[in-house]
Amino acid sequence: MSNKIVIKESVRGIIEYILRTGSIDDRFVGSTRAVEGTIAHQKLQSNNEKIYDNYEKEVRLSEEFKIEEVTLIVDGRADGIIIEDNNVYIEEIKSTMKPLILIDEDYNLLHWAQAKFYAYIYAFQNNMSEINVRLSYFNIETEEVKSFNKKFSFVELKNYVSSIIEEYKKWVILKSNLIEDRNKSITTLKFPFEKYRLGQRELAKACFNTIREKSVLFAQAPTGIGKTISTIFPAVKALGENRGERIVYLTAKTITRTVAEDAVKRLKDKGLGCRNITLTAKDKICFKEKSICNPENCEYALNYYDKVNNSIYNMLKEEDNFTRETIEDYARKEGLCPFELSLDLSLWCDVIICDYNYAFDPRAKLKRFFEDDVDKNILLVDEGHNLVDRSRSMYSAEIYKEKILSASKAVKGKAPNLYKCLNSINKYLIELRKELQEVEVSSIYKKEQYKDLTKLLRIFISECDEYLVKAVNTEGYEEIRDLYFEIRSFIAISEIYSEKEYVTLVELNKNDVKVKLFCVNPSKNLSKIIQEAHSTTIFSATLTPIKYYIDVLGGDDKSYRMKLPSPFKKENLKVYSNPLNMRFSQRDNNIDKLCQLINRFKEEEVGNYMVFLPSYQYLDKLYSRYCELYGDKNTICQNEVLREEERVEFLNNFKEDSNILAFCVIGGVFSEGIDLPGKRLIGCIIVGVGFPRISNEGDIIRNYYEDNGFDYAYIYPGINKIMQAAGRVIRTEEDKGRILLIDDRYSTIKYKSLLPTEWEL
Known part of the structure; x- marks a missing residue:
């Protein structure tokens, strides 16, 4: 075995791996614990900074252990180190929802184990014969703290840590063997195709250099370049040079997960020895x-x-x-x-393929990878344009009055205290509704939170803890449990709420009231993951304009950027435009003209076409009128709600020798991520400029970004939908196709500058 094998593990990771016992039990833990735990740490650390003259928080501690020919580096961050009256205390902070009276010194031995490991490292490196360990429990609801102190001799700690390392020994040896075999296979690994496509080598080199420099890359790489293999291959080669410890391939859709799996399999067929996993929800x-x-x-x-x-x-x-x-x-x-x-x-x-949630959603992310060991990740973010809306959703939370009212009815007469809490929340939301009704508006938003509402929600959580323990299997239990987790999620987001990046939005829908903590600008939250990773490459066929995506997705002035041309012959794609006015106010007036344009375009060359319309409402109107004028033979229309089997059935209509005209919605399931090569799709007709529906949230985004607001809220997301829909037509080097853009705005300088340079309208 090579004596160069170095394995890095976190203190927390080793302790949990060796000492965990018993059963999985996530009752009342919910999906917000990661957020709440961080908040608990920050609050107690802030208090300690005021109390102690000599206090350090988040202290990085690291020590090497020799196991045969392997060097095991164990590190982590001690939550706090207190030096007082010549005594040193290593503090471990744990958040809890339990009343502190129920927590005693031996509540969780894993908590002591982690703190003792840190204490050993500190004592060893500072030549101390004894040291104190403090275990502090912070109740998230009451913000009360309960601490336990123990003094250990260095010899005690050394023996304890030695026993842990001895038990972990077989895992270290296994991992070192796996790494050595993997790296040996990577040394001789070649690109799995005979030659690179146009732009493919450039993307692969840029990705590798980004990893080498521990930087961030935003890459627009059009369909056909082979983005997946061009990012995974250089990332694998970087692993072989011990740059980063794992590749995390993040996707928004199941189909792109499959493409990533196929790319890894192709590399394995060429000799790569590694372990890959796809995480399923x-x-x-x-x-x-x-x-x-x-x-x-x-x-x-x-x-x-x-x-x-x-x-x-x-x-x-x-x-x-x-x-x-x-x-x-x-x-x-x-x-x-x-x-x-x-x-x-x-x-x-070595390769983990999973959804965005596992990295970015504060309520679902994998703490083992995206808090403790985030700097070991080589992140590859596929279809990065999707991360804008997804991240806004991940970092937002909302509650509805109707759910509160329904829950209060469910517990009335059964849980008086809980009913009282819910009734108070309901009354507060009624008052909000009255405020909006009095000024005759259906929505308002402001920078500040409704702190009195948050207090009421916290009281509900505290009361609900007891109810959920006692009322298992009673009528209405699941409704209360679901609401409990929704409200905990709302509270968790309220703790990371910042008046710079967030607004509080209130909307009325008949008698219902929604209060939403809306993350207008997700860049700050995303950057914690993107910038702290070993490296991050965000790529898509549509990152136009690239500065917009760098601004919104957590990039900065140091982030690399690249824009590659299409690898296909530009003469294979004919792009036409027609200046019919498709603004909202004129759409209905121009339906007959639009039907005529669609029919004429698809008659010019026989084959399968897709028509992309601005909304389902307009889709229904246009499709009905088209069938009146030209008949419904060989036409199909997308339903607003589609089961998976219906989606497959819809796509199965597109055969090489068929003549189908499909009416779809821009931004829907058929305008992105589908592959209909050859003559299965020879053209598309795109109606309008893809604007997202005008909404309160869109207008909030517009106001937030000021001079760039309309672009950021509507134009850039719209042009992205256009590019994605157009990308369905040419899928391979042999494909030929046609696109018709119908809207007078395509003739403006603004839109011409956003469309691909190889398109000649």
Whole structure:
């Protein structure tokens, strides 16, 4: 074995891996704990800074351990170090929803273990014979603190840490063998195609250099370049040079996950030895009808932590491609939760393919990768244009009056205190409704939060904790539990709320009232992940204009940027425009003219076409009128709600020898991410400029960005939809196709500057 193998692990990761026991039990933990835990740390640390003269927070501690020929570097951040009266205290902070009276010194031995490991490192490096450990519990609701102090001799701590390292030894040796085999295979790994396409080598080199320089790259790479392999291949080569420790390939859609899996398989066929995993959403992979993760409701949660390590060890010996099917097979055989098994397996994988949520959503992100070890990640963000809307949603939260009222009815007469809480929240929302009705508006927004509302919500959470323990299996229980998690999510977002990036939006819909904490500018939240990773490459066929995406997605002036031309012959795509007025006020007046243009264009060359309309409402009007004028033969129309099988059936109409005219909505499921090569689709007709629907949120974005506001809120998201829809036509080097853009705005300087230079209208 090479003596150059160095393995880095976090203190928390080793402790949890070795000492976890028992069952999975997420009752009342919810999806906001990561956010709340961070907030608890910050509040207690802030208090400590005021109390102690000599206090440091988030202190990085690191130590090396030799295991055979492997160097194990264990590091992490101690929450706080207090020096007072010649005594040193290593403080570990834990957030909790439990009343502190129920927490004693031995509440959780893993918490002590983590703190003792930090204390050992500090004592060893500072030549101390003894040191204090303080374990502090912070109640999120009451903001009360309960602390326990213990003094340890250095010898005690050394023996304790040695026992932990000894138990972790077999895992270190396994991991070092896997890394050595992987790196050896990467040394001789070649690009898996005979030659690079136009622009492909440039993208691959830019991606590799970004990783080497630990930087951020925004890349617009048109359809046909082969973006997936051009980012995964250089990232794999970088892993072989010990740059970063894992590749995290982030996607917005299932189809792009499949493309990433295929790219990894292609590299494996060329000799790559690595472990890859695709993470599947909990509700999709769960074996039970409902994802209720506790030993009373699920046999796969029972004694999970007692069984999982041996299973993972065997899986790593036998497999290297952890698909959903593979994980499900092992999970059933071993009696393990498939979702948790996939997360634990991912710790041992070189390539992780997953949804954006796992990296960016504060209520769902993987703490093991995106808090403790974020600097080890090589992030590849596919279809990066989708991250704008997704991130705004991830960092926003809302509550509805109707849900509050319904929940209060469910507990009336059964839980008086809880009913009282819900009634108070309902009354507050009624007052908000009255305020809007009095000034005859349907919405308002402001920079500040409604802090009195947040207080009422916190009281509900505190009261609901007791109810959820006592009322299991009673009528209305699930409704209250769902509301509990929604309100906890709202409170969690309220804690990261900033008047610079957020507004509070109130909207009326008949008698219902919605209060939304709306993240107008997600860049600050995203940048924590994007900038702190080993490197990040954000790529898409449509990042136009690129400065807009750098501004919104957490880039900065140091971020690299590149824009590659299409690899296809420009004469293979004919682009036409017609100046028919498609502004909202004129759409209905021009329906007959529009039908005539559509019919004429598709008659000019026989084949399959898609027509993209601005909204479902306009789609229905236009399709009805088109069928009146020209008949419905060989026409199909997209429904507003589509099941997966209906989506597949719709696309199956596009055959090489058919003559289909499909009416769709711009920005819908058929204007992005579908692949109809050859003559399965020879043209598309795009009506309008793709503006998102005028909305309160859109207008808030417009006001926020001031001079660039209208562009950021409407024009740039609209042009992105146009580019995505147009991208359906030419999918391979042999494809030929036609596009018709119908709107007089395409003849303006503004829009001409945003369209691809190779398009000659």
